[in-house]
Amino acid sequence: xxxxxxxxxxxxxxxxxxxxxxxxxxxxxxxxxxxxxxxxxxxxxxxxxxxxxxxxxxxxxxxxxxxxxxxxxxxxxxxxxxxxxxxxxxxxxxxxxxxxxxxxxxxxxxxxxxxxxxxxxxxxxxxxxxxxxxxxxxxxxxxx
Numbered sequence: 001x002x003x004x005x006x007x008x009x010x011x012x013x014x015x016x017x018x019x020x021x022x023x024x025x026x027x028x029x030x031x032x033x034x035x036x037x038x039x040x041x042x043x044x045x046x047x048x049x050x051x052x053x054x055x056x057x058x059x060x061x062x063x064x065x066x067x068x069x070x071x072x073x074x075x076x077x078x079x080x081x082x083x084x085x086x087x088x089x090x091x092x093x094x095x096x097x098x099x100x101x102x103x104x105x106x107x108x109x110x111x112x113x114x115x116x117x118x119x120x121x122x123x124x125x126x127x128x129x130x131x132x133x134x135x136x137x138x139x140x141x142x143x144x
Contacts, residue, residue, distance in 0.1 A: 006079050007079070007080075007141050007142055008079065008080045008081070008082075008137065008138060008140075008141035008142065009079055009080070009081040009082070010081075010082045010084070010133075010134045010137055010138065011081060011082065011083050011084065011101070012084045012085070012120040012121055012130060012134075013084070013085050013086065013089060013091070013092060013118045013119070013120050014083060014085075014097060014101060015062075015091070015092060015097065016066065016092070016093065016096050016097030016098070016099075016100040016101060017059075017062070017063055017066075017092075017093040017096040017097060017100070018059055018091060018092070018093060019090065019091060019092060019093045021059055021063065021093060021096075025056070025059070025060060066100050069104060070100070070103050070104060077104070077105065077106055078106060078107070079105060079107070080105075080107040080108075080109075080137075080140075080141050081101065081105040081107065081108050081109070082108075082109045082110070082111070082133070082134070082137040083098070083101055083108060083109070083110040083111075084110070084111050084112075084113060084120055084130060084133060084134075085097075085110075085112055085113070085116075085118075085120070086112070086113050086114075086115070086116025086117050086118065086120055086123065086126065087112050087113065087114050087115060087116065088115055088116060088117050089116070089117055089118045090117070090118065091118040092118065098110070109137070111133060113126040113129055113130060114126070116130070
């Protein structure tokens with residue numbers, strides 16, 4: 001069993017897989033011979049008008065890394081984790097992300113923050129709620 005330096009983890013809007021993962025894979029395969037990136041009109045938490053192909057390749061590597069972590073089941077298996085996300089998050093593929101983290105950690109708590117977006121830590125609407133949840137979680141797992 002591998003040890004980690006973490007006693008507990010609080011993950012806010014943890015990216016298991018982007019909501020646009022499959023279009024990213026298809027787009028990177030089709031466009032790769034012809035361009036360095038793809039024009040985009042993404043209006044969400046992170047608005048962009050150009051996405052480099054390296055981002056699409058990184059998405060694919062990220063998912064492969066997830067699969068390897070799930071097979072190894074270490075080093076995080078016994079680390080308590082709190083997963084937090086916003087109900088208005090338009091970046092996460094929430095179903096995949098939840099399944100991934102549930103498979104990686106045995107001791108998992110989770111909470112959806114109403115009306116919060118992907119940038120939980122700076123979302124003015126829910127910022128205090130997120131920090132209070134984090135402090136409460138760490139109070140349980142980091143004795144004073």
